[in-house]
Amino acid sequence: MLINEKELAARLREVKTIAVVGAVDKPGRPVDRVGREMIEMGFTVIPVHPARDSVWGLETYKCVTDIPVPVDVVDLFRNAQFCPGHAREVLAMETLPRFFWMQSGVFSPEARQLLAGSPIQVVEDRCLKVELTRLGVRP
Secondary structure (H helix, E strand, O other), X not given: OOOOHHHHHHHHOOOOEEEXXXXXXXXXXXXXXXXXXXXXXXXXXXXXXXXXXXXXXXEXXXXXXXXXXXXXXXXXXXOHHHHHHHHHHHHOOOOOOOEEEEOOXXXXXXXXXXXXXXXXXXXXXXXXXXXXHHOOOOO
């Protein structure tokens, strides 16, 4: 489902907690820069990575279903081939997020189809941090 700019801005203003899937704190990686900047913007960022215990000095979870608190956005820094699996994981979360967000250059018709009919807004090929900044959204 496409979303207009006004509706996107309004829905993003409700965002406070962001799970970053594929989080790594390696300088020079887009996920590192974006994750750090969203933390500096005041968002609660929850790193998700199957092999790390800590990213950005924060406790890191193996899977989104392991996160013990509700999240507003699941922000994916993964290749498109992995997005359907993450969509299935998101649907298994106790509290569904508002957004399933695929970063710039990432499209997944299969993930979009899996999430169709759920209340989750699917966003493809957009950088969450760029959109938050462009729309002037802060928590």
